[in-house]
Every structure is written in structure tokens, then in C-alpha cells.
Amino acid sequence: MLVSTNVLSRQPALRSLLAENGALAALVVLAVALSLLSGDFLSVTNLLNVGVQAAVTAILAFGATYVIITGGIDLSVGAVAALSAIVLAWSATSAGLPWPVAMVIALVVGLACGLINAALIAYGKLPPFIATLAMLGVARGLALVVSQGSPIAMPDAVSHLGDTIGGYLPVPVLVMAVMGVITAVVLNRTYSGRAMYALGGNEEAARLSGIKVGRQKLVTYALSGAFAAVAGIVLASRLASAQPQAASGYELDAIAAVVIGGASLSGGKGRAFGTLVGALILAVLRNGLNLLSVSAFWQQVVIGVVIALAVLLDTLRRRGSG
């Protein structure tokens, strides 16, 4: 016997949004708490600052969302981000190429790293963890080789990417928004996006339904690589220089953001919006702890605990309703 589920849909939109998305509820709670604890938190400058801090993680995390939806993992994104930025800076300065060309080369490098990951995974049958761990080493190493271990200045034109438009809208936030929209569209509307969910949910069922598994994995990891390149460029432009050790460990933040946002590491679940919320939670938390002058050491402890709590709450909430 069926009764309709109208109870939820009759509630105000915001409440049902919060009910369906534990991460968003957590973000709201966090923001309210911080605005009570610190007068500075809600200022426009501070919020834009949070946005800028979230941008690099969020862009990496959007890329990781594709991979995690297919049930894979990409540990190489931080290293690929650094390598792409180094390649950009090096091509524009040492090699003297015009900066737009250098930018394209950097994106191609990111894309290529992703394709190599995918080839190892889809055709070489390596577990994603191993393939991308290897790529992490290779990309980080190449970044050091190309830069000879020291930072390279970014071309001026590219450094403006770290600025603001009209004096208030930071370009990194804009890039984050654009990458987020792209991700949402790819996941919801395109063939490859829908195929990723099927692949992550049940690879054999997807294959027997005519989805070309290998090809879709190429698309998935290539997107992750390209997004990593964009993140690397944004990060380097903010710092005005490309650094071979930049973005170390960012892959873990990215993965955490995706999972906090409601994705499942076993695949088949995940959304662009959730990932954005996950990245914002991490950034708000760091920002808030700074405002409250919590020591950097304790910050790590708190963030670790919050990641565990956020995912735990989400799991419990789902189990309760399922």
C-alpha cells in the first residue's frame, strides 16, 4: 500500500533542503555559531576571504567528485596541480611563450596526467589507489625537476587571476563558481555524468547495459586532472608564483570535502552542490578557528574531529530514514 511522500514537499523549501542535506545543515550551524562567537566572522571581507580559501580545495574537490562517484579515488590531484602551475610559469618565463599558450599547455598537462591515470586503471587494471599514488610521486617529482626545486614567478597577466573584479569579487571565487556549475551540468545532464553514477553503482550492470566502462573512466580521470590544473593555476596566481611543493596534501582535503558533501567512497553517490558545501565547511572551520585564535596544532585536531562527525551524522541520518 502506498501513501504519498508529500509531507516533505509541503515544508518550506529551505527546511527540506536542510533535511535532505546534512552537510548544508552543518554548514549553517557552524556559520551561526561562529558569528555568535566572533563579531568579525560575518563581515563581507571575511566571507570573501573564506571563499578564496575554499576555492582551490573546492575546484580540486569538484574533480574528485567525478572520480569518487565512479567508485575510484584520485590521490594525484595536489601534485598534478603543482606540476601544471610549474609548467605554466616555466613556459611563460623560461621558455618565453605567450601566457595564453602557457595556460593551455598547463591544462593539457593536467588532462594528460588524468588520462594516464585512467589508462592504468581501466586498461592496466591497477587499483585507482595505486595508479594515482604513483602519479602523485611522478607529478610531484616532475614539478621539482622542471622548477629545479625553487619557485617560479607567474606571468603578471596570470597573477591577476588572484585579484578581484570591480574591487570586491575575487577571481578565485568566480572560478570556483564556474567549475561548480560545470560539474553540476556534467553530472546531471550529460551522458558521461549519468554513466559515472551507473559505473560507480554497479560496474558490471553498467557494462551489460552498453556503457563503455574504459572510455568513461578516461573521461572521469581526465576531468579530474584538468580540474587539478585549474586549481593549481588559481593557487599559483594567488601566490604570484608557482611552487613545486604547492598543494601538498590537498588531495585529502578534496576527498574529505566530497565525502562531507554526501558522496560515498564506494561509488554511485555524490553531487556538485554537496562537494561545494563540504569545501566551504572546511574553509569556514579554518577561518573560524583562526578568528578565535586557536593554535594551528589544535586546529588540525578540531578539523579531524569535525570531518569524522560530519560523515558520521550523515550516515546515521541516512540509516534512520532507510
Added chain:
Amino acid sequence: MSGPDEQDTPPAPEPGRPEILRVEGLGKRFPGVVALDGVDFGLRAGEVHVLLGENGAGKSTLIKMLSGAYHPDSGRILLDGAPVEIRTATDAQRLGIATIYQEFNLVPQLTVGENLALGRPPRRFGLVDTRRMHEQARELLARVGIDVDPRTKVAELGIARMQMVEIAKALALNARVLIMDEPTAVLTTTEVQRLFAIVRQLRDQGVAVVFITHHLEEIAQIGDRVTVLRDGRSVAEVPARTPEEELVRLMVGRPIDQQYPREASSPGAPLLQVRGLSRAGAFTDVSFELRAGEVVGVAGLVGAGRTEIARAVFGADRYDSGEVLVDGHRLPGGDVNAAMAAGLGLVPEDRKGQGLVLGADVGENLGLVTLRRATRGGFVDRAGQRKAAGRVAAQLGVRMSHLGQEVRTLSGGNQQKIVIGKWLLADARVLILDEPTRGIDVGAKVEIYQLINSLTASGHAVLMISSDLPEILGMSDRVLVMARGRLVGELDAAEATQDSVMALAVTEVEDARVH
């Protein structure tokens, strides 16, 4: 451990034996669905109590509350007259309740032996005693009568053997109450008879058995009493001898005039030709053809190679030699996409492992095969996909709260309708159905048969593998019989009978050392 075979068989159970288990007014809701709405049900020692009801009537939900998988919202469960709380599977085990679920709970990556000993492997010096584990597994497997090496990975077994392993696993618990949710859905007559022999033996020892099936002819054979569920309520309790028509009426609320409404049309040009297909260890020199407008049934025992052939023809697996032609054009081996492009479709036997994305919703699953076709310039027409999904779901009578319901939470029979539905949408010209009506109730089966009729009427062809012999006989125009990886016979619909098919199915194929 006292094996059941050690005891003498006491006479059949006299009515009025003590009631072990009783449920009263049991209710269970899920978001958007009332799954159970007041079920009363009593189980005596030494009886086989059949639960009967349409897909989604609440049978599996009921037994999941006895096994500790779900907790009831209302009502109570009495064991030996005293109310009990069954919160976890461990509680159920402690109370002597063993359950064989409709959807298998085996760990595919582990071996058969490991699965059988899961949670309580024999130990020696704190380590798992592998030798003893395999010995025990071999005994259990021999008891259910399947010839499987305990070191085989479960993932490599076909669905029927997985079912037998599940049965063996439950038997190992030596429970007082044994619950079996559609254990015969994928078994052929031979295994069913074997299972019934075991069940009768247990019953005679005083074990209380709850038995769920959609095969009505089994009820009189194995059952003592029948409780009928409809829309989450227990509506009747009748003796198992009750005529099938009456059972159907109680269950569906209306009679079914014709269980197998096959309307044969004269066959047209050959659509699918299979010539000399072989793969070492699976099948040998298999040739047959399928003409437009035909339904060809494939019968055989478990392990005869029927599923293997189907998968090879569809390109899901490779073959060593031979060829597959569609419309006279040769297909490359092992290429699902080429097969699909040529107009082939396959509804696989293992819905959980190969047919469904359990975590995705009904609409997504129904649209999976047609995803490519619904894509223009990289973008999917999702509105169109939803509309088509809604149409086919209505056609098949899928019982769901809405298209956004996760397939995992559908009842077993309704999940099966989804696997069929996604291929109906694909409009494949040659559709291979492997156990298509597994777990589907009698009423919904007729709907599916009618859809098969309309496929063949429009010039499509259907190859139907089924362990349900009456279904093969009732719906096929021709019957192919396989034994030990070979095609051992072909019978016309008119001449095929249960006996003639079975006689062929047990053919000993000389010099064919395949297993």
C-alpha cells in the same frame, strides 16, 4: 553437533503440535510506504508454512522482522508464547531462527567454504583451521547435493548454485525455525526435489519452516498451511491442499484465466544464428537459430551451460571458436556494444550482481540501456527518459512510491520487473531472457508474457532461458535442451512435455568432460 541424518524419520506431523512462533498485529512503515499493516501469523513445530502474496505484499518485510533485519513499528512477536525482541541477526540466531534471504548475502570475493563458515570458522591455535573448514563445507554441500569445490569463489558460481550455498549455510545453523524466502526461484526441478527432501526431513524432526514461493504447484507438494498476504495484511489462512485457482483468487483478488497466453505467429527470416560456439569448460559446439517472431526456450539442469551461452552470444564473455550472426552479419566476440548495436539484448539472471544499480532510483535504472539513445550532443534528455520510464513501470505494474525510489528498497519481484523493463525500453530485436520471471508473482507473469507476445508479434525474437519448465513449455514455440555444455535436443512446442525435456536434460554426453 547432531546431524539430522542420524535420527529416524518420525511420522508426518499431527495437527495441533505446539506453536513455536506467533506474530500479532505486526506493522512496518517505510518513508512513503506502509509495507505491513497488521499481520497475524502462527507457526507450529514440524510444519511448513507457506507465505503467499503478490510482489510487494510484504512477505520479505515480515520475515526480516523475524530475522532481526528490521524492527516492527507495531505489534509483537511471541516465541514459545513469550514476547521477544529480535533486534539483530545475532538475537535471531540465539533464538534458533535461521533465514535464507531472497537477495543473497554471500560475500562474492570469498570462497564457498569461507562463506559457509562466515562468522564462526573452525579455529585451531587461534587461527582458522582451513582444512576443517573445507571438510565441513564439503559435508554441507553434499547434503544439499551440489558438486562444488569449497575453494571456488562465490563470484564464479551461477545464481542457482549461489542459492544452494545459501541453503547450505542456513542448514549449518541447526535452527528450530527455518525461514526460506523464495529458495526455488532459480532452481530446476532436480534441485527443487532435492531441497524438498531436505525440508521434509527437517520438518519431520520438528523444525518449523516458513516457505515463500511464487510457484503455486510447489505449495501442495511441500506446504502444510498457507497464509496469504495482501497489501501488507494477512487476509487468509488456508490448508496447502487448497486448489491453485482459489489461492490465486485470495492472493490477487481475481482469477487468472490463462497463465501462459502464448500467441505464436509464423516465424520469419532468421535473426540470430549461432554456429559451433565453444568455450573450454563451459559449452561445446552449440548451434541454433532464432527467427523473427519466435520464442525459443532453453531448458536444462543447473550447470548445463545455458547462462554461459547467453552471455557469450551477447558478448558479455568471450568464446574460443564458432560464430554469432545477426541478420547474417558476423558479430565480433566479447563486445557487448557491437551486440547491442546489432539489436541484441540480454536480461541477466543475477539481477543484484549484473542487472541493477541498486543504489540508483527506478527511473535511472529503467533508462540505463537507452541512455545513449537519449543523448544529443552529449546531453541527456532526462525528461524524456523519465517519461519513458514511467510508461514502462506502469506497463509492468511496478509497485513503488515514485520513480525516485531507490531500487534497493523495492521488493524482489519488483526489482526483477525493472531489469526486464530497461530492456523492453531498448526495443532489442533479439532479446535474450535469462530467468526473466524469477521472483515475479503469477499475475505479473502474465503481463510479462503478454509483452513477450507483443514483441514477437512485431517481428522481434526472444530466447528464453528458464528453470521453470511449465513456463518454457507454455511460452516457447521451440525448446532447446542443453546438458553438460552441449545442445542435446530440440523439440517442437507441440511435442515437448516435462518428461521429454527432462529425459533429454539428463542425457549423459559421452566424451564431453566439461563441468
